[in-house]
Amino acid sequence: MVLTNNEIAHEFRFFRVYKDGRVEKNLSTQKIPPSDDPISGVQSKDVVISTEPSISARIFLPKIHDPTQKLPLLFYIHGGGFCFESAFSPLYHNHVSSLVAKANAIAVSIEYGLFPERPVPACYEDSWAGLQWVASHANRNGLESWLNDYADFNRVFIGGDSGGANISHTLAVRVGSIGLPGIKVVGVILVHPFFGGMEDDHMWLYMCPTNGGLEDPRLKPPAEDLVKLGCDKVLIFFAEKDHLRGVGEWYYQELKKSGWVGSVEVLEHEGEDHVFHLMKPDCDKAFDLVNKFASFINKE
Template sequence: MEPTKANSGDVLHEFFPFFKVYKDGRVERLMPMEKLKVPPSEDAEVRSKDVTISSEPVVSARVFMPCWPGPTERLPVLIYIHGGGFSIGSAFHRGHHEYVSWLVAKAHVVAVLIEYRLAPENPIPACYDDACTATQWALGHANGNGPDQWLNKHADFGRVYISGDSAGANISHNVLVRIGRTGFPAGVTIAGVAMVHPYFGGTDDDRMWLYLCPENSGLADPRLKPPPEDLARIGCEKVLVFLAERDHLRGRGLWYYEELKKSGWGGTVQIMEHEGESHVFHLLKPHCDKALDLKDKLVTFFKGT
């Protein structure tokens, strides 16, 4: 039943602009996005397909590859995790599908765009668990004997990049920390991590994160506010952090950059900021000059140049 004036008082929790939770348990998303989903596709430059990674719980991904790699050509691997406040969005939405397709075509990489379970129906840490499962599935092809032939034949696991926007950047960090505790598979090198407008606590959004993650250690939870020991073990060679001047998360991205430099981590970190722009503007205005600049810088990063 759609909410009306008569039952609007039955709202138990509201986190604008993401969702409302009603007393009867119903969740109403304030940015319904189901109609924005698109199937995998093939054009002159990029082809994509959907894969099921786990059936219980259901974890899936969309895999992208340039249409015409050489028969023995090995391409860098991009593992991408979408944002959306841990509660909206999908690997199958048009915006992220077109964004990753563009990166694949320009950077000439194989990409795995991860679909994870959304909160609040699936409380955190479901998103972290699913992203780790999907990342480990992708990296499991490093021996050339995985279930996906695109990755077996064309992925260079000595050049793996992980990227995400907003909540997806937070999840990317946590995936690196969790997998890094046990070690990456033989033959895998995490060449870099690119975080676009990352969320790492310290804003009004924290109230929502704490609600979505019932078992937490408060505002100092290491998944929300990474401690130095976690920053030091992210296990990659370089990090690129994007900020937007008018983004309410700008300060936390800057905080992550500064804390990473102080943590004892041995890689190199770079920061880039776009003046006059707001949160995830590159997805909302993908063809504007600054969005194209952001994407061009990502391509350069993924090419290792």
């Protein structure tokens, strides 16, 4: 007989840890298969990027009107506090599909490892491996025909929401620091980004046993990282009632004064909360977010 200790050792926003080491998440993640949207014409399919560790992605292709036209590519990183949600969940499948339809872009939505099965920094390393996999198609001889045939590797965008926005930032820093041959990252889109300086910091530190404390550069980006962002432009979305609004503003101000030579713009949705566009995808402000996201990708 195995005895369990139901005494709680740690209580965080998204999970609790019992004294016997068990982790109990507050939310579950639903997954749906890829599908073709008969209304928008967007197709999707799943690909395996790595088996050890297990990394996969869902690729979205808009309706093709001109087979010779190369399309911008969005590398999307879902949110979920580094411990739940999925590129394969209804929320993210539908959101990325709507972005693809509106922007007329290809999207690679990465499925990265989650805590506790794979503690942080797995999310960062898996996402970097996914971006490298995208770059492996730059010579048009990669494993995925949609990327070989349709992607414009000189118009690559990295984007995500919440924790996924945090990961997007770290990828852009890595691109700017060590490069990524074969692709040009034009822009980064951060939707309601998570960064350090709030109560959830200790949750992130717990999920990342190899952390560098409250000043860990992945948690609280220093100026020397911000100045290295490997893109030309950044778009940051804020929601007025978002508990992450303050740290997003901090990031925006630090980026502006870091010496980074790119351009940064922000858009705030008044009266809305964190990732409202996922919860209320049919509201006017959610449509506005998708429209702005798409126009940012297509703006010369």
